Amino acid sequence: MTSNNFPSIIPVPKRLQMKPGYLPLNDIVVTLGNCNPQEVNSWLAYLRKQFTRLGIGLRADLLSARTEPVFTLRQNGCIFLKLAITDSGNTEEEQYRLEVTQQGISLESSSAAGIVHGLQTLLQLVWQAYQQESKALPCLDITDTPQYEWRGLHLDVSRHFFSVEEVKTCLDWMALLKLNRFHWHLTDDQGFRIESKKFPLLTDVGAWRKESDGSVYGGFYTRDEIKEVVRYASDLAIEIIPEIDIPGHSQAILSAYPEFACFPQKFEPLSCWGISDNILCAGKPEVTAFLKELFTETAELFPGRWFHLGGDEAPKENWKKCPHCQSRIKAENLANEEELQSRLVLELVEHLKKSGKTVVGWDEILDGNIDQEPIVMVWRGDGKDAARKASRQGNRYILSPNSITYFDWRQSDKQGEPGAFGVTTLEMVYSFNPSDYAFGHPELLLGAQANVWTEQMPDFARVKYMVLPRAWALSETLWCSTEQKDWSSFQTRLKTLGEML
Ligand SMILES: [Zn+2]
The missing domain is CATH 3.30.379.10 (Chitobiase/beta-hexosaminidase domain 2-like)
Structure with missing residues (x-):
């Protein structure tokens, strides 16, 4: 060379x-x-x-x-x-x-x-x-040619909402960096952001939250807007993976349809951060029927191969007390509530196959009993335990360890540096070596992505600050072989490409 x-x-x-x-x-x-x-x-x-x-x-x-x-x-x-x-x-x-x-x-x-x-x-x-x-x-x-086929960027539009133009700007960055998978986190406790013709209350009610000062915050994408973004991404060779997070992180859904909870009451989209105990009931047949219809309707909007159904952080306290959940556990001879979640996930995996989709889920889906079909998105800790488990079970997996690729983390420990939790420096992202996670089955390791959770990102300027230049470091980590990577050359080039972004 x-x-x-x-x-x-x-x-x-x-x-x-x-x-x-x-x-x-x-x-x-x-x-x-x-x-x-x-x-x-x-x-x-x-x-x-x-x-x-x-x-x-x-x-x-x-x-x-x-x-x-x-x-x-x-x-x-x-x-x-x-x-x-x-x-x-x-x-x-x-x-x-x-x-x-x-x-x-x-x-x-x-x-x-x-x-x-x-x-x-x-x-x-x-x-x-x-x-x-x-x-x-x-x-x-x-x-x-790229080293890894999955080179992704995620964006949470529930905690804070971003316009179509802002989403397109994210796609522009991705294209420039040759990233090719946009994971669109469209729903969470704090807002449901995708229009449904079949279940209009999801956005009429679920897209708007009351802030502590009494103001109303929210927004959602119409089906036409979604199509526009999908087309824009496709021209840039980017495939979009929509995520509808279930059974946890679903309080916005419950605010629209409280009957889908184990114990119905009046719910509102959350206006604070954290994990809600109010999750979808996995024992009521009407909840599964609702999810199937919603997933089919959503899948039609996205021509890509994958569908992300979340599966993370679903506290099971309500399931333990719920007569519907408990009678399903008994009737289907399941060991516990984790297996109940796996049963729900597998039912939806089968259902989404009819729309030609392969399911992706956060690594909690490994906690129960799943088959080799779903792709696991490894995130907890440094990701090694989940990657090892996915590899052992024969599931394909994508790396997004929160200690390295969570771009809501601060970029340095300097006083005043914005962000959450720990510190993920540019150099940590650049030094990240996905092949350390291969565990004997490199063919199961698809690649990696950065996750952009937006609790601490009230506007798009902050998103840009948090994503760049770390997304660039990630893109080289995933495009280049170890021999091609060079930290000092990267630092020299930082300024020139930085001016382009
Ligand atoms: Zn229940």
Whole structure:
């Protein structure tokens, strides 16, 4: 690998050849190759949006959108960018190859995701060249591919609500960092944030909470808004995993439909943080029926492969006293309340299969008896116990250990540093090595993600402060091999990419 003169903005790719010469920057004319024109148009719209945002004064058009004949374009020094989907037959493959020569640029991949990643690299190279007097790209040949397939970012929109535009900004950061899974935590005790046509009270009542000063706080996404975000993410090769957290963290649901509690009473969405004892009753058949309908309706909005049903922090005190829960435990010969939760989860796993979804759940789903179907999101402590257990049971798993990838934690122990609980520094995130969690079955370890719980993030400026630059450190941890990672190079590059975000 020759890394001399490699522009210091992205990590050194898996294969890199620097070549003599430069390509002076100019307007970019894209030739379609065998790509889908609709996809290419959305990528171009993205590039133009980024050029404008970053003050890069270049045009980027499809060849057919230009009126000038090709030879005039060449005379004007336009850069030809040739896109191609190669038919390696493996559309999961995110690898891309980007070549810059004095004649133009070519970008190929076997998947749309690979092309999107290559465009991000190109955008970063253009941005850096644009900062320099020469305004020229060095000639090079890059082939790069991610180390892990699950490179995720989560956002809690229940504790605090964020607009569609703010969510899209999160997706923009993710795209730039080549993160590819957005875990959207849409419901919790403090607010239900996704419109349901079948159960309108979930947002009429469950999306609004009374704060201690008497004011009302809340909001939710309409089905059209959800579709818009899903489309936006898809253009950036990001898959969205919706989460409806059950049976705990459900007080917003109970405020709309109190009959789904073990002991119905008047509930309100919580206006404080913590864990509520008021969880959904797993003994009443109407609760399971409700969840099945709600999950089907939600799954229809998300074309992705996964559905997250939470499963975390569900205190079982009510279940122990509830005649419905207890009679189900008896009737189905279950050992205890943990097994009752597993039974509910497995029923929903089966149900979601009909919508083509694989279930993801927090690592508490391992506390009962589950089969190998659900994917486990490891979070408690340093995550090693749950990862070991998932690995032993043959469940696929994703790492989000709270001591390393909880971005609501403070970034330093400095006085006044905002955030919760402990400290997760940038260097801790960069040094995180997922392969330490493989435990003999590396194929079960899908990757990792950062979780952005927003109790301490009342506005989007705070979200940005907490997420960046730690999400960048995480992205390199997941994209690069151990050999590619270099903490001192990362620190040098921090400033340049920081200015782009
Ligand atoms: Zn019950």
